[in-house]
Amino acid sequence: MGPLFRIAGFVSFVTMMFLNAFVDLGHKIVIQNTLFKTYDGDAQILLTAIVNALILLPFVLLFTPSGFLADRFPKTSVMRASAWAAVAITLGITLCYYLGWFWPAFAMTFLLAVQSAVYSPSKYGYIKELVGKESLAVANGWVQATTTTAILAGIFFFSGWVLVLASLAEVVMAYRLPQTRAGAAMAFDWADYRSGRYLKTNLGAAWDNRVIWLSIIGLAVFWSISQVILAVFPAFAKETLGETNTVVIQGMLACSGIGIILGSIVAGRFSRDHIETALIPIGALGIAAALFLAPGLTAAWMHGLNFLALGFLGGLFLVPLNALIQFNAGEAGLGRVLAASNFVQNIWMLAFLGLTVGAAFAQLGGLTLMLALAVVALAGALYTLYQLPQSLVRFVIARIMATRYRLRVIGLKNLPAQGGVLLLGNHISWVDWAMVQMASPRPVRFVMEREIYERWYLRHFLDFFGVVPISRGSSRQAIKTVSELLDQGEVVCLFPEGTISKNGQLSEFKRGFELAARAAGTGVIVPFYMRGLWGSRFSYASAKLKEDRGEGRARDIVVAFGAPLPRESSAERVKQAVFELSVSSWQTYVADLETLPRAWMGSAKRNLGRVAVTDSTGSRLTNRRLIAAVLLFTRRVRALAPESAVGILLPASSAAAIANLAGLLAGKSVVNLNYTASPQAIKAGIASAGIRHVITAERFLRKLEGRGIDLGPALADCTLHPMEELRSGIGKGEALATLLLGILLPASWLLALFGRRAHPDDTAAILFSSGSEGSPKGIELTHRNIMANVRQISDVLNTEADDVVMANLPPFHAFGLTVTTFLPLIEGIPMVCHPDPTDAVGTAKAIARYRATVLCSTATFLRLYTRNRKVHPLMLDSLRIVVAGAERLGPEVREAFMLKFGKPIYEGYGATETTPVASVNVPDTIETDTWKTQAGSRAGTVGLPLPGTSFRVVDPVTLETLPTGEDGLILIGGVQVMKGYLKAP
Structure with missing residues (x-):
């Protein structure tokens, strides 16, 4: 309504x-x-x-x-x-x-x-x-x-x-x-009347x-x-x-x-x-x-x-x-x-x-x-x-499914009301056919593998819906049938990937549909994209992802239809159109996402007894203790910083997690300051964001001084609030009472009592560039940007029940803030923190001690692991995935890492402006029923765009799209693209 x-x-x-x-x-x-x-x-x-x-x-x-x-x-x-x-x-x-x-x-x-x-x-x-x-x-x-x-x-x-x-x-x-426009000029003929x-x-x-x-x-x-x-x-x-x-x-x-x-x-x-x-x-x-x-x-x-x-x-x-x-x-x-x-x-x-x-x-x-x-x-x-x-029959099935799935359709105007239509889109689950048919006001004929079609308990049902079976290696008759149906003005749906996705990503589009479309004398191709079924019980997602995505209300399914394409369109063109549709599908999905504090609180309440954050020093925080700590510090942040933004000067640590969550819960934009930047760049960023109060730690400041980094001049206009000092003002009675409230009260009550209302489009974080090319630019990332990127990454990461994230990247970097801080907190994955990403030995020991399974780093830092003799290969044995981003991954680093640790590095791509991840390689997968494989990575590339993200290579001058394989300017569209530059016109 x-x-x-x-x-x-x-x-x-x-x-x-x-x-x-x-x-x-x-x-x-x-x-x-x-x-x-x-x-x-x-x-x-x-x-x-x-x-x-x-x-x-x-x-x-x-x-x-x-x-x-x-x-x-x-x-x-x-x-x-x-x-x-x-x-x-x-x-x-x-x-x-x-x-x-x-x-x-x-x-x-x-x-x-x-x-x-x-x-x-x-x-x-x-x-x-x-x-x-x-x-x-x-x-x-x-x-x-x-x-x-x-x-x-x-x-x-x-x-x-x-x-x-x-x-x-x-x-x-x-x-x-x-006012509406007039129709075509025509005269009324009374004689004909x-x-x-x-x-x-x-x-x-x-x-x-x-x-x-x-x-x-x-x-x-x-x-x-x-x-x-x-x-x-x-x-x-x-x-x-x-x-x-x-x-x-x-x-x-x-x-x-x-x-x-x-x-x-x-x-x-x-x-x-x-x-x-x-x-x-x-x-x-x-x-x-x-x-x-x-x-x-x-x-x-x-x-x-x-x-x-x-x-x-x-x-x-x-x-x-x-x-x-x-x-x-x-x-x-x-x-x-x-x-x-x-x-x-x-x-x-x-x-x-x-x-x-x-x-x-x-x-x-x-x-x-x-x-x-x-x-x-x-x-x-x-x-x-x-x-x-x-x-x-479809309605009865839909009502049964409606208890768990809620369908939304966008782009229905793109589905022609008459004539042959070949629907081509992504294949995520066993119930994709039902969602497409429910979304279409016209009856749809589906093309299906004969191996599935021939199963005795499915065949009569599939015949009832007019399914077209197709055999591997002998698809000539099916192609002919599809072209005939198009000529008869019917809607035919075909999944060009030929199999259900094993990793949530688009796979290679097979070219069989090209033959069927060109053989038809009429009709158009309509691309579509489905979002929401990855992580359902009918997909190949991991058990943990299914559990996480199954929490709460009914699952939102979005089916987006794109503008019709000519029948002669190639597989590459159709796949690009599907990628672009994924953006609009995800935009519809993220419109209902919660703010970061609300999402984190819900996740933490569901996992109260589970370890949330562990420092490499050995201190651990369960979710119940983390909730109490965040609530206690939220009160203090709200009292000490009346401004809309609060500065944070901390490395990867439980303290940084608490400070960022407390700042957000207090209704602030968090600004993690880059302590490796020049004093002038830091001071310019502080002035640009209007920061008057900075949360830090005395111990960390001393470590920086020991390394010859004096931030006194850069922070001269700010009031520093060490975490140790804030913690000393918390009495035992207040701590115990807050702990009990965190355990007993529902998440919504805690948010109402301690938090400040925020909108998903409010700025959650401001990250500054290094200022190497002039004044540092402030990049504003909203709650929606970060939440969307967290969901995108966790979908392709396909999180497992025993996953542990190694968090050593600094939170002043988008990679460290989104991927190794907010993602594990919101997705309920334990994180192990180490304050120095250049300390390869310390990080390796933390990985081995706490059995970390996910390591996100940069090529520069990963090179340190290969060169340091104290980092034994067994120290990284627990890792199931290693991702490199933020800079180009050279083949020498990839090969050296594989040779020493037996672990492939999956390269990704992004920028602070994209929160940061825009694309990533993921492990190849195999289906043991049919022994089909799905390639998720290719050495020397940055992988496929994340779901909800589209890449386009264009001419730098004309901005016209270039053919596949040509070099040009990369344009990125997606739900994770920043709100804008701070105070930019």
Whole structure:
């Protein structure tokens, strides 16, 4: 609801729809109530049917002109002119009311219907122009709910002047709508109109598209049944209940309106970002059941509940049908299609009303007619079920999966409504097919390995969904089948990787799809990217990652469709498009990520007894003790530093982890100062960030002095707060109380009591460049940047249950802050800290002593391990992955490290501006069932972009994308790209 109502003009449009429906139905209800009070039995049914016919006839007679106006002129202009016409007509109706002219007022119903007939294609066609394809179903749900609310309001609040005021308000709302462009220039040929050529052509626009035509028929049957119920039920109520009170009868009918409102809203929620077609057979079956129940009910309240259910199921039925018509109709002919829809629906309604009049003359009675309606509804429901069996099965599967998965679809406008489409995207899990089909409003045929297809417990199910099996080494027939399906206008999905990803990354795109696409005579390629299934139980992610990603609420799945590509597109071009889609998918995902303190607190609370941080000196902090320490220091940081940023001067250590978390929890931006930079650069950074207070440690300052580093001049304008001093001010009672609070209170309470509210887009950290090329630049990284990069890295790292991160990189470097500090804290991985990355022996001892499994470093530091004889190969035996970044990894370092320790180094790439990791090599993997391998690394490269990241090599001058293999300027896009440079214009 939120995003939809933020669209400019949507609130005005919905308000206008309410007023329009209120005016249309208000007068009709006055006339119907007069007939009910004046006439009985068959005469009442006959006159009520005539009123309904007066309302329906203009939609038949003006079918072609109304569609022409909607396609030729701006839809907003047509709506404004129609709104002014309503003002004039309602003034005439009000005059008839005051003069007691019943029969002229009766006839004015026709004029009001003419206005509605002209209005209708423009207002319903405007929905697609206003909200786009992605929100069609949700918007239709709100429109249906709004118009039904207006009908209910018209039942109880009606008078001539109220109708006039509502019409004037409708004019005001029409002028508040965003202006739309006119259609193609064309003239209306009255000769073609009179001869019926227009009728044939315009009906053909709907008939030629099977989805549109069947949707129109579904709407026609529903509204025809509704019209008959409105005409018959008053007499039926008199006949079976002895009810003569119009308020009671209108109240029972009003329950159906309330039901439609609720059903429409629910249908919109089920169809968020896509069109849930499975609601159609569910609604149809429910409507038939409600109609069969009606004749047997013996009390007004029973009929009220039954009408409530009937309306609710009707809402489920109507919303996806209307959305399918709008989705599948082309932009240029949308008005004609909607006018054709009105024409067919009203012909059906007139036919049903004609049968109703005939039944009245034959004196069949209301009970017989209600039973006849139930039979018609059942026939329609069975036909709907026959047409959409896959949708219903898919819906049942989706509802089962909805307890753990929540689907979001972006780029639905890129999926053509008609014609052959070859969907190509990443393959992450065993349930990818279900997510793609749920995201698509069109049926999808999937290509699958024959080895899986032939399994006896799957084959019948896969045949039901029209799966195309493909055999390794003999795929010629499958390629032919795919090309034929594309020529037949179907949607075919193929996973070009040929296997499920073993590491969460994109694998090589096989070229088989190129043959199928080029062999087809028509169709386009639509790339897609799925985010959220890596780490699910259906993926190849590690057990720990599955456990971590399974915590809390339902998993968010994002399916992003990209702009259509030509059928001739190469595997490289398609893969690049998929990479770029990963960025938009991750942007949708990270929009809901928590701030760093909130994410850390949740992780720490889930692992209270587990060791969180260990210093190489031997001191350990469990998560419960770390929580207490952070809370205690948060109070002090908040009290000592009123500024928005706080400086931190500490090496990799438990103290640095506490200081950074406390600063963030206090609502500050943390600025880890680069103590290896020049005093001038440090001082410039402090002034730029507005730092007045710096958290440090006396012991660390002494060590720096021992190395000849005097930071006194650089820190002259700041107040230093040694951790030792802050800790000495904490009493035992306060420490014990805070420890107990940290254990007993939930994370949300602790954050509320101790923390300060922060937004994910607030600056979490400011990191400064060295200043080697002038004044140091401050890079602002938001909570969202860091959280996104943490999630990206942990996904490809595929964290194991026994992982331990070796943290020796300084936190003033993005590599040290994000990868070896925040990542283990937030992902619940124990970290071992050593303050000096140049101390190869000390680091190696810490790795051996605490069985570290992950080492992130630089080529310079890794070279020290290979050259130092005191670093024995067994000291690094526990490492399962070694990653190098921040500088180029030379082949001599890689080879020397492999020769001495038997460990490959996986090179990555990034910058402080990318938080920092943008790409990385990862270990190769093998699937023992099929013995398929997935290459994750290639020596001499920086690996594949992280999920949610896209690289593009462009010409430095023109910025045009260069062919694969050519050198150029690298552009990086992704969710981890910085907020910006500090105080930069």
